[in-house]
Amino acid sequence: MPELPEVEVVRRGLEQHIVGRQVQDIRVLEIRSLRRHIAGPQDFVDRVTGRVVTGVRRRGKFLWMTLDSSESIVGHLGMSGQMLISAVGTARPRHSRVEFTFDEGIELRFVDQRIFGYLMVSEDSGSVPLPIGHIAPDPLETAFDEAEFAARLLSKKTGIKRALLDQSLISGVGNIYADESLWRSRVHYARSTRDLQRVEIAELVGNIQNVMREALEQGGTSFDALYVNVNGQSGYFDRSLAVYGQEGMPCERCGTTIQRDRFMNRSSFFCPRCQDPQRSAHDNLHR
DNA sequence: GCTTGCGCCTGAATGC
DNA sequence: TGCATTCAGGCGCAAG
Numbered sequence: 451m452p453e454l455p456e457v458e459v460v461r462r463g464l465e466q467h468i469v470g471r472q473v474q475d476i477r478v479l480e481i482r483s484l485r486r487h488i489a490g491p492q493d494f495v496d497r498v499t500g501r502v503v504t505g506v507r508r509r510g511k512f513l514w515m516t517l518d519s520s521e522s523i524v525g526h527l528g529m530s531g532q533m534l535i536s537a538v539g540t541a542r543p544r545h546s547r548v549e550f551t552f553d554e555g556i557e558l559r560f561v562d563q564r565i566f567g568y569l570m571v572s573e574d575s576g577s578v579p580l581p582i583g584h585i586a587p588d589p590l591e592t593a594f595d596e597a598e599f600a601a602r603l604l605s606k607k608t609g610i611k612r613a614l615l616d617q618s619l620i621s622g623v624g625n626i627y628a629d630e631s632l633w634r635s636r637v638h639y640a641r642s643t644r645d646l647q648r649v650e651i652a653e654l655v656g657n658i659q660n661v662m663r664e665a666l667e668q669g670g671t672s673f674d675a676l677y678v679n680v681n682g683q684s685g686y687f688d689r690s691l692a693v694y695g696q697e698g699m700p701c702e703r704c705g706t707t708i709q710r711d712r713f714m715n716r717s718s719f720f721c722p723r724c725q726d727p728q729r730s731a732h733d734n735l736h737r
Numbered sequence: 738g739c740t741t742g743c744g745c746c747t748g749a750a751t752g753c
Numbered sequence: 754t755g756c757a758t759t760c761a762g763g764c765g766c767a768a769g
Contacts, residue, residue, distance in 0.1 A: 529762055564748085606740090714741090742768080748760105749761100753756090
């Protein structure tokens with residue numbers, strides 16, 4: 451599934467191919483992909499047709515294309531979304547949901563098998579579009595303030611992984627990066643946020659940034675000029691994952707068998723020795 | 738106000 | 754073989 455690095459790859463691809471291009475035609479093939487555009491599909495088409503894309507931006511896993519009308523097309527890829535650029539006339543991929551024809555013979559297709567993703571048009575409001583005003587900065591942007599994140603985290607009364615997945619606290623962290631960064635930090639997913647030490651939070655933030663940067667380096671190498679593929683899976687499984695999906699395999703640090711717990715309607719992978727819930731990261735390091 | 742749980746959605750994989 | 758069930762998870766919303 452597309453995670454922050456894959457979304458950044460898409461952003462770069464879109465920036466390269468459609469900035470300065472004018473939307474000439476739009477075909478809505480699946481209205482559910484526009485369900486968050488409350489005024490309806492026709493209003494979406496009316497607001498975008500004829501407009502010129504002036505930029506492509508991202509926060510966490512949200513993308514938005516700024517238009518020459520003080521509005522933006524806001525998009526989220528959900529679990530299975532792709533933004534595919536091709537020449538006009540190219541065969542339509544399965545699960546194509548919305549198609550945009552630009553000048554210069556460029557076609558952009560929003561392809562999304564599971565329809566968890568969506569597109570909408572929104573007014574610009576300050577630095578981000580209105581619908582994502584509540585989304586916190588992601589750890590790779592300069593606006594991310596670690597001290598503020600730490601203070602807000604410590605005021606929460608919940609488990610650390612649940613907090614990491616809360617996009618209003620820190621954005622861009624999904625199930626996989628949460629598990630990987632917690633493993634690197636030797637912190638159990640259910641550790642209470644209130645019990646965390648400042649040094650543990652700093653270490654955790656550093657590990658989130660590192661794992662995302664490493665993934666971005668790999669994901670950024672795998673798309674060619676006219677095809678912006680965000681399947682995510684290809685770039686994703688090329689990466690070395692220490693715990694995610696590694697149930698039953700030995701921990702690469704200590705050899706203990708990696709466990710999987712059901713948590714928040716999804717999986718949590720962890721090493722029961724390196725990430726002993728009763729111990730701090732420091733104690734887990736020096737067992 | 739804050740925390741927690743659910744529904745959305747498809748198709749591959751698994752179970753009987 | 755074929756049908757039914759399980760699983761994947763980001764997000765918004767509603768209930769607690």
